[in-house]
Amino acid sequence: MSNNDQTAAAGAPPASRPKAARQPRRSRIIVDFMGSMSLAITLLVALAIASVIGTVLVQNEPYIEYLMDYGPFWHEIFAGMGLYQVYSATWFLLVVAFLVISTSFCVYRQTPGLLKDLRRYNTQVKEKSLRAFNSSATAELDQSQDEFLKHAHRVLKAQGFRAREKTHDGHTVIAAMRGRWNRMGYLLTHVGIVVICVGALADGTTLLKINEWLGNLEIETRSVPVSEVPRSAWVPAWNPSFRGSVEIPEGASANVVFLPMREGYFVQELPFRIELEEFRIERFSTGAESSYESDLIIHDPNRDEPLRHTISVNHPLIYNGYAIYQASFADGGTRLDIDAIPLGAEALRELEVPGRVFQEMEVPTPDGDTRIIEFINFRLENVIQLLDEDGVRENRHMGPSFDFRLMDRTGHGLYYRNYQRPALQEGAMYFLSGVRESPADEFHYLFLPADADDSLERFRTYLAMLHNADVRNAIARQVARDDDTVPDEQNQAIATTTAELMGLFARGGYMAVHEEIERRVPPERLDAMRDLMIRILHAGLQGLYMEVLQDEGVVSIQEEEQRFLEDTISAINAISLYQSPFFFHLKDFEHREASGLQIARAPGQSTVYTGSVMLIVGIFLLFYVSYQRLWIMARRREDGTGTHVVMAGTSNRHQVEFEDRFAHLKRWIIDQKPVDANNSGSTHQSNNKND
Incomplete structure (x- = not known):
């Protein structure tokens, strides 16, 4: 039972009072709940939270991307809650549907009262009630009742009020209102929400x-x-x-x-x-x-x-x-012409690999096995950070690159990114190849030194000779003979050791050399023998490099050639971690985007736009248009010489401004002073009651 019903029942005669309070019907309880403010606020808060999630969390990405970003634990939670497609999630659509139903019930309940309130001027008021208003005034005028009422109507009309007049019980009441569209703002905002939600449901994945x-x-x-x-x-x-x-x-x-x-x-x-x-x-x-x-x-x-x-x-x-x-x-499927340069084979022969992005093919390895290469992507332009000669990082244009995955028959493999052109790094040119275990990891780069012609010819020649046992043996014998500190009877032993160390280094880098030394040498002599063996290895590698330079016609080793040797040794040492039998070099391509x-x-787009306009207009009416009501009661004084006037008013918004307006209305209507249009809001008068 509402408060009005309770008040009416309390003032009714005993015979008309109900014997027992009626229980509200179940349908009425459902209507009240669905149209309640608390339910609407709860649903709006849920939509606001969902909107924040949909803004912060990137939507509609492949699940593998979310798995890499958040890990398996949070990925399962987010996926189960539908956070990757918030606006099409079942719970989100249900919230929107319930908001439509709740707001529709609210509109259904409130619209008749709003429409009635817009048409009802309520001339059935009592003088005692008017005196109780915060903004009210009373006066005793010498003017006749008819003249006063005509004057009041003129002022109200000039101030934008719509008025109705009714006479009963010896007094006349003028009921006036202004800003009735404020009441329509309530209706427009609620209907706008319904229209927007209906449009959202129409555009959803329901x-x-x-x-x-x-x-x-x-x-x-x-x-x-x-x-x-x-x-x-x-x-x-x-x-x-x-x-x-x-x-x-x-x-x-x-x-x-x-x-x-x-x-x-x-x-x-x-x-x-x-x-x-x-x-x-x-x-x-x-x-x-x-x-x-x-x-x-x-x-x-x-x-x-x-x-x-x-x-x-x-x-x-x-x-x-x-x-x-x-x-x-x-x-879009760029065609690639690739040279597969062996990194562990004894032959210099390269393998031509024609490929196309998004395709895969089998590549035979030098050891008789087969690898599967899957071409993933091609980029025409690349900018990465590299070190200049002073060791400062700067952006470098690397030109074209291609991404691929090299797998064995079980499907296990690493991800690679190779660049077509060499790049300048700390004053030298290198061919770069990035490698990582998964797309979520950072690339670790293999630097292969480029020669004076910006090619890999010198590196390939050196690597092929290092993997050739006959060449290693010949170089080892030459190094042993040229070393004056080695007695003649030890030349053969030194040559054999040098060749073996060079072979170990070719197959597994310094790690393989250290493991072999630790296996052969007693612990108490390990440090001394390790230094000796490394010097012997470096002598053999230096001798091999001299052979390469002689074949090229280089007579003396300059600083650039010595750095090239150091870079070559570092690259060969890192090949064992590279886990690829080839370095795939991009020769040419036919780009397709x-x-x-x-x-x-x-x-539902136009529906959403329509609802948005309704919502904006409704909010504007609610916030910027105040609904003002004014009552003027006039009756002839008991001595019959004048008029007794009571004026009261109220506003649903901007109460302070309305009190200023009421003070001016009193001045114009009751005091009947001239209207000053330039000073219409300079006076503030609250609870003005003049008896």
Whole structure:
């Protein structure tokens, strides 16, 4: 029972009072709960939290990206809560649906009262009630009642009030109101929320979820060509609302988009085909992308001629209710010409590997095994930080690079990134190859020294000779003979040791050499013998380098040649950790780019815009338009010579400003002083009661 009902019951005669308080009906309890302010606030808070999550957490990324970013524990929690697709999560759609129902109930309950309040002037007031208002005034005027009432109507009309007059019981009441649209603001804000939520539901994935629950759709989780995706994962073209993406290489076309859904995707059919004629990209001096655009051709069976249009970032194409955005770019299957340079073979012969991005092929290794190389990506421009001659990091343009994964037959392998051109690092030129165990790790680089011609010829020659046992033996004998400190009877032993150490170094670097020394030498002589063996090894490596230089026609070793030897030894030492039998060097390529398009169909977009306008207008009316009511009661004085006047007013907002206005209205209506338009709000009068 409401407060008004209780008051009426308390003032009713004993015979009319109910014998017992009525219990509210169950339907009434449901209506009151669904239309309650507490439920609406709770739902709005839930939507606000969801919006924050959807803003902070990147949405609709592949699950593998989230797994690498947050780890298995938090990934499972976030995925279970649907935080990776907040705006299409079941709980989010239920919150929006309940907010629609709750706000609709609220509008249903309040609208009749609001409309009635707009039409009702309430002339049935008592003088005692008017005196109790915070803003009220009384006066005894010598003016007749009729003249006063005419004057009051003129002032109220001039001040924008709508007034009604009623006479009863010997007195006349003027009821006036101003700013009635403030009451409409309440209705517009609530209806606007309902309209926005309805538009959001129309643009959501509700229909897809229903079809998934019914078994009509099944999420595809495999990374397979679109032709191999089963029909159970295909969404027909009549789907009214979706937002998906597709990558189209130059010269190719597509009539589908992929809709991300939890750990997989759906394939959404389009009623037309999109062809990418050309993709263009512009870059800053740092190598970063500044802008990119795509020349598209729309092939629609309902058109006589194809539609040609260029889209760019923030400039989409709107076609028959489908919005086509320029979202990203990727490689479109660049053709690669690669030299596979052996790093552990005894032969200098290289292997030509023709490849294409997104494809894989088998590569025979020098030891008779087979590796599988998967080409992942190609980048035309790369900028990385390297050290200059002073040891200061600076950005360097590295030119083209390609990413690949080298696997054995079990599928285990590492990820690599090789650059086509050598880069300057601390005053010398190197070919760089990054290696890492997973895409989530940082690259660790192998530096292969480049010769004076910016090629790998000298390094390849030195490496091949180091792996050749006959060459090692010949160099070892020559080094032993040329060493004057070695007695002739020990030449053979020193030569044998030198050749063995060089062979160990070729196969496993310093680690293999140290392990062999520790295996052969007693612990008490280990330190001394280790230094001796390393000196013997370096003598052999130096002798081998001299042989390489002689073949090139170099007579004397300069500082550059000596540094090259040191860099070569460091690179060979690191090859054992590189875990690849080849260094894959990019000779040439045929670049092919792909445009990443995002295609959306949002029939509820106009509905959301309409609701947003209603919400904005409603909020403006609520905050900036005050609903003011004024009552003037006039009756003839008992002596019959004048008029007794009581004036009172109230406002639902801006009470301080209304008290100023009420003071001026009293001055103009009761005191009947001239209206000063330039000083209409300079007086503040609160609870003005003049008896």
